[in-house]
Amino acid sequence: MSSESSNNANQAISISQNRQTNRQFTLASRPVGAPTTENFNFVTTEIPTPSKGEVLLRTLYLSLDPYMRGRMSDAKSYAEPVNIGEVMIGGVVCRVEESLNDKYQVGDLVVAYTGWQDYALSDGEDLLILPKALTTPSYALGVLGMPGLTAYMGLLDIGQPKAGETVVVAAASGAVGSLVGQIAKLQGCRVIGIAGSEEKCNYVTETLGFDACVNHKDENLAQILAQYCPNGIDVYFENVGGAVFDAVMPLLNASARVPLCGMISQYNATELPSGPDRIGQLMGLLLVKRIKMQGFIVFDDYGHRYDEFSQAMGQWLAEGKIKYREDKIVGLEQAASAFIGLLKGENFGKLVIEVGPKELT
Amino acid sequence: MSSESSNNANQAISISQNRQTNRQFTLASRPVGAPTTENFNFVTTEIPTPSKGEVLLRTLYLSLDPYMRGRMSDAKSYAEPVNIGEVMIGGVVCRVEESLNDKYQVGDLVVAYTGWQDYALSDGEDLLILPKALTTPSYALGVLGMPGLTAYMGLLDIGQPKAGETVVVAAASGAVGSLVGQIAKLQGCRVIGIAGSEEKCNYVTETLGFDACVNHKDENLAQILAQYCPNGIDVYFENVGGAVFDAVMPLLNASARVPLCGMISQYNATELPSGPDRIGQLMGLLLVKRIKMQGFIVFDDYGHRYDEFSQAMGQWLAEGKIKYREDKIVGLEQAASAFIGLLKGENFGKLVIEVGPKELT
Numbered sequence: 001m002s003s004e005s006s007n008n009a010n011q012a013i014s015i016s017q018n019r020q021t022n023r024q025f026t027l028a029s030r031p032v033g034a035p036t037t038e039n040f041n042f043v044t045t046e047i048p049t050p051s052k053g054e055v056l057l058r059t060l061y062l063s064l065d066p067y068m069r070g071r072m073s074d075a076k077s078y079a080e081p082v083n084i085g086e087v088m089i090g091g092v093v094c095r096v097e098e099s100l101n102d103k104y105q106v107g108d109l110v111v112a113y114t115g116w117q118d119y120a121l122s123d124g125e126d127l128l129i130l131p132k133a134l135t136t137p138s139y140a141l142g143v144l145g146m147p148g149l150t151a152y153m154g155l156l157d158i159g160q161p162k163a164g165e166t167v168v169v170a171a172a173s174g175a176v177g178s179l180v181g182q183i184a185k186l187q188g189c190r191v192i193g194i195a196g197s198e199e200k201c202n203y204v205t206e207t208l209g210f211d212a213c214v215n216h217k218d219e220n221l222a223q224i225l226a227q228y229c230p231n232g233i234d235v236y237f238e239n240v241g242g243a244v245f246d247a248v249m250p251l252l253n254a255s256a257r258v259p260l261c262g263m264i265s266q267y268n269a270t271e272l273p274s275g276p277d278r279i280g281q282l283m284g285l286l287l288v289k290r291i292k293m294q295g296f297i298v299f300d301d302y303g304h305r306y307d308e309f310s311q312a313m314g315q316w317l318a319e320g321k322i323k324y325r326e327d328k329i330v331g332l333e334q335a336a337s338a339f340i341g342l343l344k345g346e347n348f349g350k351l352v353i354e355v356g357p358k359e360l361t
Numbered sequence: 362m363s364s365e366s367s368n369n370a371n372q373a374i375s376i377s378q379n380r381q382t383n384r385q386f387t388l389a390s391r392p393v394g395a396p397t398t399e400n401f402n403f404v405t406t407e408i409p410t411p412s413k414g415e416v417l418l419r420t421l422y423l424s425l426d427p428y429m430r431g432r433m434s435d436a437k438s439y440a441e442p443v444n445i446g447e448v449m450i451g452g453v454v455c456r457v458e459e460s461l462n463d464k465y466q467v468g469d470l471v472v473a474y475t476g477w478q479d480y481a482l483s484d485g486e487d488l489l490i491l492p493k494a495l496t497t498p499s500y501a502l503g504v505l506g507m508p509g510l511t512a513y514m515g516l517l518d519i520g521q522p523k524a525g526e527t528v529v530v531a532a533a534s535g536a537v538g539s540l541v542g543q544i545a546k547l548q549g550c551r552v553i554g555i556a557g558s559e560e561k562c563n564y565v566t567e568t569l570g571f572d573a574c575v576n577h578k579d580e581n582l583a584q585i586l587a588q589y590c591p592n593g594i595d596v597y598f599e600n601v602g603g604a605v606f607d608a609v610m611p612l613l614n615a616s617a618r619v620p621l622c623g624m625i626s627q628y629n630a631t632e633l634p635s636g637p638d639r640i641g642q643l644m645g646l647l648l649v650k651r652i653k654m655q656g657f658i659v660f661d662d663y664g665h666r667y668d669e670f671s672q673a674m675g676q677w678l679a680e681g682k683i684k685y686r687e688d689k690i691v692g693l694e695q696a697a698s699a700f701i702g703l704l705k706g707e708n709f710g711k712l713v714i715e716v717g718p719k720e721l722t
Binding site: 070079238241242245260261262263266269271272273274275276277278279280281282283284285286287288289290291292293294295296297300301 | 431436599602603606621622623624627630632633634635636637638639640641642643644645646647648649650651652653654655656657658661662
């Protein structure tokens with residue numbers, strides 16, 4: 001933490017209520033291995049003033065997602081990294097506080113990508129106005145937002161599950177995994193989850209309706225997964241990697257599809273695991289079993305199909321066919337520690353920071 | 362070789378001309394590492410007699426292809442292996458010698474999968490009658506057959522190259538690779554080949570018209586390939602694996618496509634290479650670059666689209682837009698040693714054994 005930072009939530013609230021300052025998490029240094037609070041600065045700056053055409057946004061909810069770990073690194077050829085000293089990026093739901101842009105009215109709720117801060121300016125180009133009917137605005141960061149679109153397109157467009165097939169979902173209680181499994185059930189598939197605790201596994205089977213769920217911390221993971229998949233695996237929705245993939249690999253059927261959504265077990269790795277080198281073994285498996293493995297980044301690949309997704313998911317929610325759980329933490333100052341916990345699997349459901357309502361309204 | 366076997370071509374020819382015997386290569390034992398002649402038996406049996414509904418086929422040309430190495434193993438979950446003692450499988454062009462099936466006339470030329478032998482029976486179900494206009498029947502085993510379909514579908518359906526993109530093709534002078542590169546040129550792509558000798562590289566650039574070609578035995582393979590691909594690689598048609606893929610991997614662009622057609626460098630491997638284990642590194646690359654890697658087996662995945670391919674390729678051949686080279690070896694008794702050489706890259710062009718015409722007609 002820098003000398004400008006504050007961990008005192010009460011002080012932060014009173015400052016924000018005066019609307020004199022804008023709290024921000026900036027990137028202090030690039031993490032080596034797992035991020036620590038030392039990698040972030042929590043600073044206060046002036047609230048900016050909009051120019052003609054701009055709007056002033058006040059953050060209500062901040063989405064915390066595993067992909068942000070990648071943006072903290074400057075590894076080549078990833079998406080644009082956050083620079084040292086810049087505000088951490090991230091999707092947010094904001095209220096328009098001032099508007100010098102005809103398209104937006106004060107009081108509009110919008111989805112923006114202005115990151116880990118109380119206030120930001122926007123020229124209005126990349127904002128999505130939320131429908132008034134959306135009674136839980138934070139859903140726009142989850143089941144009706146990026147994680148929902150990720151689950152929907154990754155499963156249906158890349159995974160192409162057919163009724164009767166076996167779909168295995170890693171991180172099954174998480175924002176994306178929980179939706180992948182429920183959508184696969186709606187397609188008539190047998191759905192097996194993999195999650196990080198007995199409590200999460202119970203939620204996955206009892207509340208979300210998966211056919212079974214394995215705790216990836218179980219030392220017999222591979223054997224249990226094999227028992228749950230007597231007909232092999234046709235679609236494996238990957239967002240974990242590592243030992244979980246090792247358990248999945250021998251069960252993949254001919255013509256299986258593996259949408260690659262994330263590799264959370266690998267994000268903090270500082271060196272490659274010791275050998276043997278199985279890169280050729282994996283490619284040989286994809287070859288002889290005619291398997292498709294495809295990485296995707298939802299913004300880039302499927303942003304243009306948001307409406308199609310939104311309509312389907314909105315209807316499933318309205319009909320009670322999709323259940324959704326948020327892990328909501330109050331206070332922007334909690335963002336860094338909550339994010340660090342997310343990478344360890346400490347959240348239970350979609351992690352959202354409630355920045356504004358309790359503090360500012 | 363077993364005690365029944367014969368390496369004497371003259372003797373074999375005279376026997377066959379008498380049409381008393383049927384020479385066959387059977388699988389004697391499963392290879393450990395590279396196959397040797399010890400893994401095959403060259404035997405003589407009676408020429409079979411067709412029953413009602415059957416035809417007697419006489420082999421004119423036998424196709425030798427790298428995939429056959431896989432069929433010699435009984436590794437789990439590959440396509441059906443050849444059993445010990447069974448005739449080696451393979452695609453052939455045959456002449457119908459006797460017919461008790463109304464669909465076939467004596468003298469018809471057909472493509473069959475009756476393997477490494479002079480004669481075989483067929484119930485006529487899986488035969489493809491060659492058009493009389495096909496003046497070079499062995500092309501039905503190459504440019505107009507399985508290798509052609511493999512190149513066409515792997516490149517166009519999985520690779521989806523766009524004009525201006527960079528396509529890299531391994532085994533570029535081979536049956537499949539030579540066609541992949543030429544089809545990619547017809548799509549307006551920049552095409553770089555990788556081949557196993559200077560002579561093959563010269564053929565690839567000068568005769569086939571690739572933009573450049575690298576010798577994979579060059580110790581600076583990675584650097585030279587990088588120089589030839591200043592804009593990275595958009596499609597990599599993989600049929601080699603190993604060190605060639607290592608050179609390709611860092612050059613793959615965002616949204617690249619990698620059709621996995623073969624892994625010839627790995628077929629004879631008896632153990633995994635030493636570490637580190639890069640399986641997670643590969644999956645991480647596919648993820649952050651949104652790459653699709655997809656194995657396919659042309660019979661299973663694209664057999665139903667043969668007509669579409671045949672029409673396009675036939676026209677390109679007729680217009681002189683596709684060049685094609687055969688490496689034709691005379692004498693069925695040469696099949697085992699020719700196949701062993703194929704796995705070492707000793708062939709130059711599509712390897713075909715001329716079984717019949719010079720011996721039997």
